[in-house]
Amino acid sequence: MNKANKMGNKTITIKRTFNAPLSLVWEAWTQSEHIAEWWSPKGVKTKVVEHDFKVGGKWKYIMPMPNGQEFIAEGEYTEIVEFEKIISSANFKPMTEGVEIQSLFKPNGNKTDFTFNVVHPTEEYKIQQEKMGIMNGWSSVFVRLDELLKNM
Template sequence: MAENDLAKRTLSLKKTFDAPIELVWEAWTQPEHIAHWWAPKGMSLTVVEHNFKVGGKWKYVMPMPNGGEFISEGQYSEIVKFQKIVTSANFRPMTEGVEIHALFEKNGNRTNFVFSVIHPTEEYKIQQEKMGFYNGWGSTFDRFATFLATINNKGK
């Protein structure tokens, strides 16, 4: 598959978190932390499964206002501590069959972060972008940054 094709199917967000990489990694990978930030503001989240290892599966469930459930799930295919996490992902009922790449880079006492979602087709990527990819994930990462500040200050 050509690199150009991959670029046409990928949506990415870049952030710098004001927390050391060890803390960012822990908050991203530990279920007791994930429950505090993965869902949009005001929503609750239940971590049903979280087997953080290559081949391990994860599943998070969020109750929706209409009484249904929003289910996030996937399987880890690559984990490089403090650097990279690759996982398949479904976000039902909105998004299915994507791959997430979360890249972490130490930047002194801060952490550079790149979040990419690779879609099966360019058309699907465009549809997901129009559905609010940047707003949705942007607000999730704002919540993540707030959570990081909370746990970072506890350690001081």
């Protein structure tokens, strides 16, 4: 099996097109004040604790859940190509740890084609995450991003 197939077996991919120009989508992904508005389920306000947007920079967001617990998302940027991609390690405690997230952007006229990959350490871990509802979780977050972009 080649490397691409092995990566595919460990990767969850979400694709969508945002009805906003690439520069606006990039701003929403890279500015703390915007991230706080969309990086969480509906009804939850994200607290940006750290956001050092550079290769080697760390990020940490806290989302208070209705039950009083905190959901912590954190990682380190490993690759940034302006207006093209953002790659980061990521932990989403207490549910998901040790993944890589890849946010890929492509201009499409006045819209932006977006691909989001979550690369897991193993195929088994990916399957476990799928059963836990990772697709629904991220899809709902990207709906919030879409709503934010309409108001930027």
